[in-house]
Amino acid sequence: xxxxxxxxxxxxxxxxxxxxxxxxxxxxxxxxxxxxxxxxxxxxxxxxxxxxxxxxxxxxxxxxxxxxxxxxxxxxxxxxxxxxxxxxxxxxxxxxxxxxxxxxxxxxxxxxxxxxx
Amino acid sequence: xxxxxxxxxxxxxxxxxxxxxxxxxxxxxxxxxxxxxxxxxxxxxxxxxxxxxxxxxxxxxxxxxxxxxxxxxxxxxxxxxxxxxxxxxxxxxxxxxxxxxxxxxxxxxxx
Numbered sequence: 001x002x003x004x005x006x007x008x009x010x011x012x013x014x015x016x017x018x019x020x021x022x023x024x025x026x027x028x029x030x031x032x033x034x035x036x037x038x039x040x041x042x043x044x045x046x047x048x049x050x051x052x053x054x055x056x057x058x059x060x061x062x063x064x065x066x067x068x069x070x071x072x073x074x075x076x077x078x079x080x081x082x083x084x085x086x087x088x089x090x091x092x093x094x095x096x097x098x099x100x101x102x103x104x105x106x107x108x109x110x111x112x113x114x115x116x117x
Numbered sequence: 118x119x120x121x122x123x124x125x126x127x128x129x130x131x132x133x134x135x136x137x138x139x140x141x142x143x144x145x146x147x148x149x150x151x152x153x154x155x156x157x158x159x160x161x162x163x164x165x166x167x168x169x170x171x172x173x174x175x176x177x178x179x180x181x182x183x184x185x186x187x188x189x190x191x192x193x194x195x196x197x198x199x200x201x202x203x204x205x206x207x208x209x210x211x212x213x214x215x216x217x218x219x220x221x222x223x224x225x226x227x228x
Contacts, residue, residue, distance in 0.1 A: 004162075039219075046121075046206060046221035063214045096163070103151030103210045103217075104168040109161060 002027035004097050004108035012091075014117050018084040022097030022108060029078045030055065035100045036073060036080045040093040041110070048093075052100060053080060087115045121146070121207055121220035128226040134195040137223045139207035140188060145218050147188035151210035154183055154192045157222070158203045166205075167192060194225070202227040 008020035022036070029036065038050040051061040053071045061069050065084065073080040084091060092115045098105040122140040129135045139146065139154075146152055154167040165174055167183035170190060180195045190209070194201055206222040 037217075046123075047208075047219040049215065049217035049219065052216075060216055062216075102169065103149075103208070104153040104165050105155075105163075105208075106165065107155075107162045 002099060002106060004099060004106070006095060006097050006108050006111040008111065008113070010112055011114050011116055012087055014088055014115055015086055018082070018087050018091060018113055018115070020082045020095055020097070020111065020113070022080050022082075024078045024080075024099070027099075029073060029080065030075045032056070033101060036071075037098045037100050037105060038071060038082045039096045039098060039105075039107070040091075041096070042090075042093040047096070050082065050084075050095075089115050089117065091115050120211075120215075120218035121209060123205075123207060123220040123223045125221070126224045126226065128228055129197055130228045131197050131199065133197050134193060135197065135225065137192045137194075137205055137207075137225070139190045139192070139209075139220045141190075141209055141211075141218065142188055144213060145188075145209040145211040146185065146190050148212060149210045150185070152183065152185060152190040153208045154181075154190075155206050155208070156201075156203045157206065163206075197227050199227050201225060 035052045037052040041047045068085045070083040094110040096110040098107045152170045155163040157163040170185045171183040204222045207220040
Protein backbone atom coordinates (compact mmCIF):
# COMPACT_ATOMS: atom_id res chain seq x y z
CA UNK A 1 0.00 0.00 0.00
CA UNK A 2 1.46 3.33 -1.04
CA UNK A 3 2.49 5.75 1.68
CA UNK A 4 3.63 9.35 1.39
CA UNK A 5 5.76 11.29 3.85
CA UNK A 6 6.46 15.01 3.80
CA UNK A 7 9.78 16.38 5.03
CA UNK A 8 11.42 19.77 5.29
CA UNK A 9 11.98 22.73 7.61
CA UNK A 10 9.18 23.48 10.02
CA UNK A 11 10.15 27.13 10.26
CA UNK A 12 10.85 29.48 7.37
CA UNK A 13 11.62 33.18 7.54
CA UNK A 14 9.42 35.62 5.70
CA UNK A 15 10.57 36.47 2.17
CA UNK A 16 12.53 33.23 1.92
CA UNK A 17 11.72 30.03 0.01
CA UNK A 18 9.73 27.18 1.52
CA UNK A 19 11.03 23.81 0.33
CA UNK A 20 9.38 20.46 1.02
CA UNK A 21 9.95 16.94 -0.24
CA UNK A 22 7.51 14.07 -0.42
CA UNK A 23 8.93 10.54 -0.28
CA UNK A 24 6.76 7.82 -1.78
CA UNK A 25 7.02 4.29 -0.40
CA UNK A 26 5.16 1.10 -1.17
CA UNK A 27 4.82 2.07 -4.80
CA UNK A 28 6.71 3.67 -7.64
CA UNK A 29 6.42 7.32 -8.54
CA UNK A 30 7.37 6.21 -12.02
CA UNK A 31 3.80 5.63 -13.16
CA UNK A 32 1.85 7.50 -15.78
CA UNK A 33 -1.40 6.48 -14.11
CA UNK A 34 -1.05 8.99 -11.30
CA UNK A 35 -0.32 12.61 -10.63
CA UNK A 36 1.48 13.96 -7.57
CA UNK A 37 -0.05 16.83 -5.65
CA UNK A 38 0.54 19.33 -2.90
CA UNK A 39 -2.25 20.68 -0.69
CA UNK A 40 -2.08 22.93 2.34
CA UNK A 41 -4.42 23.69 5.22
CA UNK A 42 -4.08 26.81 7.37
CA UNK A 43 -5.21 26.43 10.95
CA UNK A 44 -8.98 26.60 11.25
CA UNK A 45 -9.57 26.63 7.51
CA UNK A 46 -10.30 24.13 4.80
CA UNK A 47 -7.61 22.63 2.56
CA UNK A 48 -6.28 24.59 -0.40
CA UNK A 49 -5.03 22.87 -3.54
CA UNK A 50 -1.51 24.03 -4.42
CA UNK A 51 -0.70 22.13 -7.57
CA UNK A 52 0.26 18.84 -9.17
CA UNK A 53 2.81 17.22 -11.46
CA UNK A 54 2.65 14.27 -13.81
CA UNK A 55 5.50 11.90 -14.59
CA UNK A 56 5.91 13.69 -17.91
CA UNK A 57 6.75 16.85 -16.02
CA UNK A 58 3.50 18.57 -16.93
CA UNK A 59 2.30 20.74 -14.07
CA UNK A 60 -0.89 22.49 -13.01
CA UNK A 61 -0.65 25.23 -10.41
CA UNK A 62 -3.19 27.12 -8.35
CA UNK A 63 -3.37 30.52 -10.10
CA UNK A 64 -3.10 32.32 -6.76
CA UNK A 65 0.32 30.72 -6.13
CA UNK A 66 1.61 30.19 -9.65
CA UNK A 67 4.08 33.06 -9.73
CA UNK A 68 5.88 31.74 -6.63
CA UNK A 69 5.54 28.01 -7.10
CA UNK A 70 7.64 25.17 -8.50
CA UNK A 71 6.77 21.49 -8.26
CA UNK A 72 9.26 18.92 -9.51
CA UNK A 73 9.70 15.16 -9.48
CA UNK A 74 12.82 13.02 -8.94
CA UNK A 75 12.09 9.50 -10.12
CA UNK A 76 15.53 8.22 -9.04
CA UNK A 77 14.67 8.98 -5.43
CA UNK A 78 10.92 8.24 -5.68
CA UNK A 79 10.28 11.78 -4.49
CA UNK A 80 8.60 14.95 -5.58
CA UNK A 81 9.14 18.44 -4.24
CA UNK A 82 7.57 21.81 -3.62
CA UNK A 83 9.25 25.21 -3.64
CA UNK A 84 7.29 28.31 -2.72
CA UNK A 85 9.20 31.57 -2.86
CA UNK A 86 8.75 34.91 -1.12
CA UNK A 87 6.70 33.44 1.69
CA UNK A 88 4.65 35.48 4.14
CA UNK A 89 2.72 34.68 7.29
CA UNK A 90 -0.24 33.78 5.07
CA UNK A 91 1.72 30.74 3.89
CA UNK A 92 1.78 29.24 7.38
CA UNK A 93 -0.12 25.95 7.14
CA UNK A 94 0.05 22.18 7.33
CA UNK A 95 1.37 21.05 3.98
CA UNK A 96 0.30 17.70 2.56
CA UNK A 97 1.55 15.72 -0.38
CA UNK A 98 -0.74 13.29 -2.15
CA UNK A 99 -1.02 10.82 -4.99
CA UNK A 100 -3.94 11.42 -7.30
CA UNK A 101 -5.91 9.54 -9.89
CA UNK A 102 -8.98 10.95 -11.56
CA UNK A 103 -10.47 13.23 -8.93
CA UNK A 104 -9.34 11.61 -5.72
CA UNK A 105 -6.25 11.58 -3.55
CA UNK A 106 -4.21 9.43 -1.21
CA UNK A 107 -2.59 11.77 1.31
CA UNK A 108 0.47 11.93 3.53
CA UNK A 109 0.20 12.88 7.19
CA UNK A 110 1.22 16.45 6.58
CA UNK A 111 3.90 18.71 8.01
CA UNK A 112 3.43 22.05 9.72
CA UNK A 113 5.34 24.94 8.21
CA UNK A 114 5.40 28.22 10.09
CA UNK A 115 6.57 31.43 8.47
CA UNK A 116 8.25 33.73 10.96
CA UNK A 117 8.98 37.39 10.66
CA UNK B 118 -13.98 31.26 3.28
CA UNK B 119 -13.61 27.95 1.43
CA UNK B 120 -14.79 27.47 -2.13
CA UNK B 121 -17.20 24.66 -1.23
CA UNK B 122 -19.58 25.20 1.66
CA UNK B 123 -19.98 22.68 4.46
CA UNK B 124 -21.61 22.99 7.88
CA UNK B 125 -18.99 23.62 10.53
CA UNK B 126 -20.20 20.87 12.81
CA UNK B 127 -22.71 18.08 13.22
CA UNK B 128 -23.39 15.76 16.13
CA UNK B 129 -25.43 12.65 16.80
CA UNK B 130 -25.57 9.65 19.09
CA UNK B 131 -24.13 6.19 18.36
CA UNK B 132 -26.35 4.19 16.06
CA UNK B 133 -27.94 7.24 14.48
CA UNK B 134 -27.38 8.54 10.95
CA UNK B 135 -26.09 11.89 9.80
CA UNK B 136 -25.74 13.67 6.50
CA UNK B 137 -23.10 16.29 5.70
CA UNK B 138 -23.73 18.61 2.79
CA UNK B 139 -21.21 20.21 0.45
CA UNK B 140 -22.47 23.03 -1.75
CA UNK B 141 -20.73 24.40 -4.79
CA UNK B 142 -21.71 25.70 -8.20
CA UNK B 143 -22.41 24.48 -11.70
CA UNK B 144 -18.69 24.92 -12.46
CA UNK B 145 -17.72 22.26 -9.97
CA UNK B 146 -20.10 19.94 -8.12
CA UNK B 147 -23.04 20.58 -10.41
CA UNK B 148 -21.08 20.08 -13.58
CA UNK B 149 -18.98 17.02 -12.90
CA UNK B 150 -19.12 13.73 -11.04
CA UNK B 151 -15.72 14.22 -9.45
CA UNK B 152 -16.72 14.74 -5.85
CA UNK B 153 -14.68 13.07 -3.12
CA UNK B 154 -15.08 12.86 0.64
CA UNK B 155 -12.26 12.51 3.15
CA UNK B 156 -12.15 11.57 6.83
CA UNK B 157 -9.47 13.28 8.86
CA UNK B 158 -8.41 12.36 12.35
CA UNK B 159 -6.00 14.90 13.89
CA UNK B 160 -2.37 14.12 13.20
CA UNK B 161 -3.19 11.44 10.65
CA UNK B 162 -3.38 11.38 6.89
CA UNK B 163 -6.81 12.28 5.50
CA UNK B 164 -8.50 9.10 4.30
CA UNK B 165 -10.54 8.78 1.11
CA UNK B 166 -14.04 7.60 1.99
CA UNK B 167 -16.01 8.33 -1.19
CA UNK B 168 -14.83 9.05 -4.74
CA UNK B 169 -16.67 10.09 -7.88
CA UNK B 170 -19.77 11.15 -5.88
CA UNK B 171 -20.79 7.73 -4.64
CA UNK B 172 -18.02 5.16 -5.09
CA UNK B 173 -16.71 3.58 -1.94
CA UNK B 174 -13.06 2.46 -2.08
CA UNK B 175 -12.16 -1.03 -1.00
CA UNK B 176 -11.99 -1.29 2.76
CA UNK B 177 -14.35 1.58 3.52
CA UNK B 178 -17.38 0.61 5.56
CA UNK B 179 -20.72 0.34 3.76
CA UNK B 180 -22.09 2.66 6.44
CA UNK B 181 -20.60 5.51 4.37
CA UNK B 182 -22.43 6.61 1.25
CA UNK B 183 -22.36 9.59 -1.08
CA UNK B 184 -24.82 11.30 -3.39
CA UNK B 185 -25.34 14.48 -5.37
CA UNK B 186 -28.26 16.67 -6.33
CA UNK B 187 -27.64 19.73 -8.43
CA UNK B 188 -24.82 21.76 -6.95
CA UNK B 189 -24.86 19.96 -3.61
CA UNK B 190 -23.14 16.72 -2.69
CA UNK B 191 -23.85 14.79 0.48
CA UNK B 192 -22.09 12.27 2.67
CA UNK B 193 -24.27 10.03 4.79
CA UNK B 194 -22.96 7.94 7.67
CA UNK B 195 -25.36 5.40 9.09
CA UNK B 196 -25.08 3.44 12.34
CA UNK B 197 -22.69 5.98 13.85
CA UNK B 198 -19.78 4.61 15.84
CA UNK B 199 -17.39 6.33 18.20
CA UNK B 200 -14.52 5.95 15.74
CA UNK B 201 -16.44 7.95 13.15
CA UNK B 202 -15.76 11.08 15.19
CA UNK B 203 -13.46 13.12 12.95
CA UNK B 204 -13.39 16.00 10.52
CA UNK B 205 -14.91 15.34 7.09
CA UNK B 206 -14.24 17.46 4.03
CA UNK B 207 -15.35 17.33 0.46
CA UNK B 208 -13.51 18.11 -2.73
CA UNK B 209 -14.53 18.62 -6.33
CA UNK B 210 -12.99 19.15 -9.71
CA UNK B 211 -13.67 22.62 -11.06
CA UNK B 212 -13.56 23.93 -14.60
CA UNK B 213 -11.73 27.03 -13.40
CA UNK B 214 -7.92 27.24 -13.47
CA UNK B 215 -7.84 26.19 -9.82
CA UNK B 216 -8.81 22.64 -10.90
CA UNK B 217 -9.57 21.33 -7.40
CA UNK B 218 -11.73 22.87 -4.69
CA UNK B 219 -12.17 21.80 -1.08
CA UNK B 220 -14.82 22.38 1.52
CA UNK B 221 -14.07 23.97 4.85
CA UNK B 222 -14.59 20.74 6.72
CA UNK B 223 -17.28 19.47 9.09
CA UNK B 224 -16.47 18.33 12.61
CA UNK B 225 -18.52 15.24 13.45
CA UNK B 226 -19.08 14.61 17.14
CA UNK B 227 -20.46 11.27 18.27
CA UNK B 228 -22.21 12.02 21.53
